[in-house]
Amino acid sequence: MTTDTVTPAGTGTPVLHASGVTMRFGGLTAVRNVELTVNSGEIVGLIGPNGAGKTTFFNCLTGLYIPTEGTVSYKGKVLPHRSHLVTQAGIARTFQNIRLFANMTVLENVLVGRHTRTKEGLWSALLRGPGFKKAERESEARAMELLEFTGLAAKRDHLARNLPYGEQRKLEIARALASEPGLLLLDEPTAGMNPQETRATEELVFAIRDQGIAVLVIEHDMRFIFNLCDRVACLVQGEKLVEGTAEVVQGDERVVAAYLGTPFEDAPGAEEVAEVEAAEAHATDRAPGPDSTTGATGTTSTTGPEGDPK
Amino acid sequence: MNDLPQQLANGLLLGALYGLIAIGYTMVYGIVQLINFAHGEIFMIGGFGALTAYLWLPAGTSLLFALPLMILMAMACSVLVAMGAERFAYRPLRGAPRLAPLITAIGLSIALQQAIWAFYPDATKSRPFPEFEGGRIDLGAFAIGRGDLFLVIAAPLCMIALGFFVSKTRTGRAMQATSQDPDTAKLMGINTDRIIVTAFAIGAAFAAIAAIAHGVKYGEVNFKMGFIAGLKAFTAAVLGGIGNIYGAMIGGLVLGLAEALATAYIENIPGMSQLGGGAWKDVWAFVLLILVLLLRPQGLLGQRVADRA
Numbered sequence: 001m002t003t004d005t006v007t008p009a010g011t012g013t014p015v016l017h018a019s020g021v022t023m024r025f026g027g028l029t030a031v032r033n034v035e036l037t038v039n040s041g042e043i044v045g046l047i048g049p050n051g052a053g054k055t056t057f058f059n060c061l062t063g064l065y066i067p068t069e070g071t072v073s074y075k076g077k078v079l080p081h082r083s084h085l086v087t088q089a090g091i092a093r094t095f096q097n098i099r100l101f102a103n104m105t106v107l108e109n110v111l112v113g114r115h116t117r118t119k120e121g122l123w124s125a126l127l128r129g130p131g132f133k134k135a136e137r138e139s140e141a142r143a144m145e146l147l148e149f150t151g152l153a154a155k156r157d158h159l160a161r162n163l164p165y166g167e168q169r170k171l172e173i174a175r176a177l178a179s180e181p182g183l184l185l186l187d188e189p190t191a192g193m194n195p196q197e198t199r200a201t202e203e204l205v206f207a208i209r210d211q212g213i214a215v216l217v218i219e220h221d222m223r224f225i226f227n228l229c230d231r232v233a234c235l236v237q238g239e240k241l242v243e244g245t246a247e248v249v250q251g252d253e254r255v256v257a258a259y260l261g262t263p264f265e266d267a268p269g270a271e272e273v274a275e276v277e278a279a280e281a282h283a284t285d286r287a288p289g290p291d292s293t294t295g296a297t298g299t300t301s302t303t304g305p306e307g308d309p310k
Numbered sequence: 311m312n313d314l315p316q317q318l319a320n321g322l323l324l325g326a327l328y329g330l331i332a333i334g335y336t337m338v339y340g341i342v343q344l345i346n347f348a349h350g351e352i353f354m355i356g357g358f359g360a361l362t363a364y365l366w367l368p369a370g371t372s373l374l375f376a377l378p379l380m381i382l383m384a385m386a387c388s389v390l391v392a393m394g395a396e397r398f399a400y401r402p403l404r405g406a407p408r409l410a411p412l413i414t415a416i417g418l419s420i421a422l423q424q425a426i427w428a429f430y431p432d433a434t435k436s437r438p439f440p441e442f443e444g445g446r447i448d449l450g451a452f453a454i455g456r457g458d459l460f461l462v463i464a465a466p467l468c469m470i471a472l473g474f475f476v477s478k479t480r481t482g483r484a485m486q487a488t489s490q491d492p493d494t495a496k497l498m499g500i501n502t503d504r505i506i507v508t509a510f511a512i513g514a515a516f517a518a519i520a521a522i523a524h525g526v527k528y529g530e531v532n533f534k535m536g537f538i539a540g541l542k543a544f545t546a547a548v549l550g551g552i553g554n555i556y557g558a559m560i561g562g563l564v565l566g567l568a569e570a571l572a573t574a575y576i577e578n579i580p581g582m583s584q585l586g587g588g589a590w591k592d593v594w595a596f597v598l599l600i601l602v603l604l605l606r607p608q609g610l611l612g613q614r615v616a617d618r619a
Contacts, residue, residue, distance in 0.1 A: 062497055063496075064493060064496075064497070082496075083493070083496035083497050084496050084497075084498075084499045084500055084501045084502070086497075087496075087497055087498060087499035088499050092497075093497060095494070099491055099493075099494045101486065101487050101490045101491060101494070102490065103486075103490060104483070104486060104487070104490070108483060108486075111480075111483055112483050112484065112486075112487045112495070112498050112500070113498050115480065115483075115484055115498050115499045115500050116498075116499030118480050136478075139480075175498070179498065179499055
């Protein structure tokens with residue numbers, strides 16, 4: 001497995017290190033012995049067919065699940081299995097299915113995100129001392145900055161449930177950033193978005209990275225992933241198959257096989273992969289049906305990968 | 311006889327009392343979807359706490375001077391019992407099927423009642439509660455009891471403080487977030503266990519205030535008083551839309567008004583003279599509940615239609 005690991009030059013120290021993470025539900029092993037490192041200043045992609053265990057892995061990282069085996073450490077410290085402590089440590093995330101606080105306003109959602117970074121005594125709140133008002137103002141100012149950053153400032157007083165879909169996604173990101181994380185986990189941030197929105201999200205993720213926040217992103221949109229990520233890991237049936245730069249992963253026959261469900265008997269060259277992709281692109285041009293590059297064919301990938309990296 | 315203003319005043323006072331207790335039901339339900347049937351006993355224990363504090367003071371102490379100590383003691387007793395119940399009875403059952411904590415709550419309710427009956431001196435019968443001296447206060451169109459003044463001042467203050475707390479403070483926002491989606495709230499760095507304890511504690515503190523109001527209004531406390539008061543307050547919470555704190559206040563007031571008006575006027579309706587008066591007030595309260603559940607099951611201010619216990 002380690003032979004596949006590529007750490008591009010110019011990246012910093014490890015922010016997240018998952019070591020030997022295994023998650024079993026009864027007899028089912030959803031995630032098997034996954035090793036993953038995210039360095040500061042990096043955007044790392046996590047791809048894989050549906051049901052490969054990507055979201056389960058995210059849940060292990062954020063303390064929603066307690067991994068059966070393995071540890072997750074953030075900046076060298078092993079994380080406790082309590083979600084609120086994970087957030088406090090500096091990991092924030094968004095969800096595959098939007099999970100905003102629907103009956104709170106946009107601003108309130110972001111303020112809730114700031115929970116771990118603000119303090120308040122019961123008495124200071126009840127007495128509304130000057131310290132309380134100052135802390136409230138600062139918190140609100142910071143929340144407004146984030147809303148400006150994501151372009152939602154004008155909608156601060158709208159209820160979250162009334163926002164259009166794309167903006168709900170943005171609000172989730174703003175809320176996650178509010179906890180001042182060192183690492184942001186994005187679970188399919190562009191699901192259901194049109195190409196313009198996807199591109200805008202791409203810009204947003206770059207801007208987040210430029211603020212010094214490392215990003216780990218799950219996505220099915222390969223164009224998005226390969227544009228964005230310094231490094232990509234592919235998860236298939238709970239195991240990490242490949243990890244490397246976009247080119248390496250794109251060219252790996254096992255990844256292609258996992259996505260297309262076609263085992264390549266003869267090791268194919270890059271040309272063949274390109275051919276397949278060209279054919280797909282052609283197919284999507286003609287019919288806006290299922291786009292095979294977005295993993296819609298994931299359900300057919302029951303054929304096991306040939307080469308197990310372990 | 312035009313005593314409508316008087317009946318309205320009686321109803322509002324009673325309703326404010328129900329509303330204060332109902333807060334405890336609705337906050338706990340809003341966050342952990344548990345109907346804490348022991349809440350009536352939390353209220354009753356607050357009453358005995360206040361009485362204990364009063365008896366500590368030298369005989370003949372003016373009730374007005376004793377009141378701050380009584381409030382503190384009542385709150386301390388109620389909050390401690392509620393937090394203990396949460397920690398040792400409900401928390402181990404979190405994640406269990408919803409019937410388990412519900413039955414635990416009923417058992418706890420009986421246990422607390424019997425504990426006071428058995429261990430509090432002379433609690434096998436009603437204990438007299440100190441009352442304010444002087445007669446009723448005449449306000450022109452209607453008169454209120456001197457003890458009711460406590461409720462008139464305390465209930466609005468408590469409600470305003472709670473409204474502010476929930477909507478404007480960090481902990482209040484965390485509480486709203488937890489009630490909407492506990493898992494996501496955890497991932498926002500909110501310690502949901504602490505939020506749940508806070509909800510129990512606030513409900514208990516409000517019940518303690520209500521217990522003192524109840525004591526000075528009726529001049530006695532007894533170990534059974536939590537049962538019917540709790541049932542009425544629960545009705546108020548459901549009436550207003552359980553899980554909604556403003557609903558609890560409104561539900562309490564509506565229920566109090568309905569009871570007062572039914573008691574006073576039902577007997578004037580031809581053919582229903584048998585069904586009026588104090589003996590039937592509980593019946594009319596629950597008839598109102600049934601009507602609301604039939605016509606507007608989510609309660610007056612409620613939004614959630616699904617999953618009501």
